[in-house]
Amino acid sequence: MKEYHVPVLLSECLEALDLQDGKIYVDATFGGGGHSKKILESGKDIKLFGFDQDPDSIEQSKILTEKYPEKFIMIKENFANIRTCLALERIKKVDGILFDLGVSSHQINDPARGFSFSGDGNLNMRMDQDSVLTAADIVNTYSFEELAKIFREFGEEKEAGRIANSIILERSKKEIQTTLQLSKIIENSIISKKSIKAKARIFQALRIYINKEMEVLEIALNDSIKILNPGGRIVVIAYHSLEDRIVKNIFKYEAKSCICPPEFPICVCDKVSTLKIISRKPIVPTTIEIENNPRARSAKLRIAQKKEVS
Template sequence: MISIHQPVLLEEVISHLNLRKGGTYIDLTLGAAGHSLEILERLEGDAHLIGVDRDEEILNFAQQKLENFPGKFTLCHDSFSNIREILLKQQINHVDGVLMDIGVSSWQLDQGQRGFSFNKEGPLDMRMDISQALTAEKVVNTYPEHELANIIYLYGEEHRSRQIAREIVSYRGRKKIRSTLELANIVQNTLKYRGKIHPATKTFQALRIEVNQELQQLQTTLGVLPSLLKDHGRAVVICFHSLEDRIAKHTFKNKEIWKALTKKPIVASREEMKKNPRSRSAKLRCAEKPSGAI
């Protein structure tokens, strides 16, 4: 059963996409289709939406959720970094707007069997696309100590990464680490504290990013977007931690390719934060492709 959550910064997304009559739009992180549903509600003329997601289960759910708009959308099971190939298959050269809501979705966290949450018992998986080979279990049990430490430090921004990596390697020397709660307990016992933020939060974030190559995919995708957008086409990116936001911010600073429309990231209102706690860390940035930019 898939639990559905409110799409983050919904009105801000719609406003910044600046939907055009007859335009073509692509939601590269479809998820439960919360944003896409609203986009389809507001599209006019022969406009079309393409939805992309690596997770086949949620893609099937989205198909049912959007069934009231037959012929107005196309869904693709793929990684968003393959946007150029996705559009080629659809015989589309350029689009009017792109949306990216980066990171793990709320419903993925809610499913213990997917292995994303340190609060739910499940296998150490963390794959957004379950057809890929690399899992968090493989990372935790086979990566050298120095590589684990680097991943936890760089992707989790965890300053005690070396200590955590050392304890993981020591533990796996006695017993293979297979479950989420097992790993969470190792980290918690290593750091010996628990405040408002669970001590395993940063480590789990780092492993998820490594398993799914999230930062590399974001970098690649933002790099090819200008060549796929029409003049004055827009890119809207929602990030949930500083590593992603830094990439988007740096990319949109290139004035030869982009016209940044958000000097500072847009954040959720207090009202939205109360209704949807996930929105507290959301940061939206938007940029437009100027006329003639490559």
């Protein structure tokens, strides 16, 4: 990997992080290092921790660790473990955390990783190559009910049952091992003419399920809010409604100072508001950014700031 990933909503993220000398920041999704590189090039006297669970990202990060040995530390871990990993580096509090969720272009563009329905590769889809479960395991062993549930829940696919049924039928003839095989099964099973959208939804559903994306996001956001210094920012780019909803709901809950039922005459909940929401509405890329980088088209950026909590 030689090229840096084109960072999505770059200037918006840098402004949102509000980089200041002497402070500590985290890029929780290093990917191809596009955002990290620009954070380090800002000229601010900062410390940056990068996280990624993908071995290719760790390889890519070496360029920055060599260039900024005093400023940049890369950690190969799931961001669900952000708090523990930083504690092991003797860091209890930080001043800004960036999440640019999902898969990176190099993961999508490499057919061998199995994330893309347009190339042909093994049905893998693991971001962390040390984890066990692959997409092939799921499509070849899960029951009709389990498959349909995954496609409905994480792909919001209306023809989930029909697609699950075809998978069960086809795998009884021949094991489903490649992305192209699965693509063809989806294409041949749906009534709707929109097979590209259906493939995108089914591949997304499998990827989310395999990498436990929703569970780890909730853990990581809650822990990130805990380790932010007052005034510190949490900045999140989501690419589909399921993850954006999690971000929105956690920010909303943390911003609330009372969670008593509305019919209660007085507050008895002791809830403390820990966040101020900076972006009431999500920030989206300009048409020029989308033209230059189509991957940015579904991006939604949300920003919140830690409050002084007594």
